[in-house]
Amino acid sequence: MLLTEIASISDWTELENKIRNKTGLEVSVFDTNGMRITDNKIWNNKLCPKIKSIDAGQTHICAVAHNNIAAMAAKSGKNIVEECDAGIIKAVTPIFKENVFIGTVGGCGKMLDDGEIEVEYICRTIQCDEQEIEDLSKSVEIMTEAAAAEAVKYMADEVEKILK
Secondary structure, rough: OOOHHOOOOHHHHHHHHHHHHHOEEEEEEEOOOOOOOOOOOOOOOHHHHHHHHHEEEEHHHHHHHHHHHHHHHHHHHHHOOEEOOOOOOOEEEEEEEEOOEEEEEEOOOOOOOOOOOOOOHHHHHHHHOOHHHHHHHHHOOEHHHHHHHHHHHHHHHHHHHHHO
């Protein structure tokens, strides 16, 4: 079963926007292969587009984090909030229909209040200037663990509305 058999791309895009507007996270809907199903991209900070603009950043930071955290969510059937290797929140809710895993909704782009941006790691991975990453990191908003848990619960609640 595919996500587009449950709802249209337009409906999934609307879901992304609704969650983004409520939580402030950069939200995407992903299929079981970890591929975004919409082209709805609105950045919530200046650091993430820099990381994703370089193949090594997309491959070794963003994709790895999403795939690992999405796999945890799929296996457990639970919402997961973790950090990527760059120190950015990655919140994922699994999507199941008739007990079959069909995808995830993921939100990212903020930093937990007890976290830090891993500037050295980012620079080693994407071969960039540390000062540039320090400067871009200032655009990353802080989120408490409680707010992150609330955000991922909201994601799950909104997914349930689509699945009904």
